[in-house]
Amino acid sequence: MNVPESQGTKKIFVTVGTTQFDELVTGVLHPDMLEIMEAKGYTHLIIQIGRGPEPQIPTSLRIQITVYQLKENISSDIKDASLVISHAGAGSCLEVLSAHKPLIVVVNQKLMGNHQLELAEKLQSEKHVVMCYPETLKTTFADFNTSCLKTLPNNNQMALSNYIEKLMGF
Numbered sequence: 001m002n003v004p005e006s007q008g009t010k011k012i013f014v015t016v017g018t019t020q021f022d023e024l025v026t027g028v029l030h031p032d033m034l035e036i037m038e039a040k041g042y043t044h045l046i047i048q049i050g051r052g053p054e055p056q057i058p059t060s061l062r063i064q065i066t067v068y069q070l071k072e073n074i075s076s077d078i079k080d081a082s083l084v085i086s087h088a089g090a091g092s093c094l095e096v097l098s099a100h101k102p103l104i105v106v107v108n109q110k111l112m113g114n115h116q117l118e119l120a121e122k123l124q125s126e127k128h129v130v131m132c133y134p135e136t137l138k139t140t141f142a143d144f145n146t147s148c149l150k151t152l153p154n155n156n157q158m159a160l161s162n163y164i165e166k167l168m169g170f
Contacts, residue, residue: 010040010041011043011045011046012028012037012042012082013083013085014045014048014084015074015084016049016052021050021052022052022053023108024108024134024137025052027134027138029057030138032138033138042063042082043064046068047068048074048077054067083146084104085137086103087106088119089116090116093129100152102149103128104129104144105130106132107132107133109133127150128151130149
């Protein structure tokens, strides 16, 4: 996994996509989660909240927290991240994995009738991501180790898309 750590900067980028996933946003901003981030040496937390409400930002002594709703392109946030925590949307997963970034996928159980759980389970079974649910995020993050992850086989967007479709049985 490609993990840039220039001058002691370790960034976590969190994305919920274009929808709303308040449980993920609340989970990463929980004081216990921030404490674990600080203990692991993270210095920045950037959260893309989609269409969700502006969250209450807790005070953190060592982590700089930035929140925004949507922007046209999140590629630079992904590129600059040491770790990405994302909803299980196919587009977000594909973009993060194509950038060869460590990825924790958080499944939104409120979205019924979609393929997010199936995609997350398959990507985890192939060791490309670690998946969890909002209620297990803190434990998953505390135990997370990038050395357990495998990068996707190719940096070509179409090949990655085809690979994910193949994984999913399409």
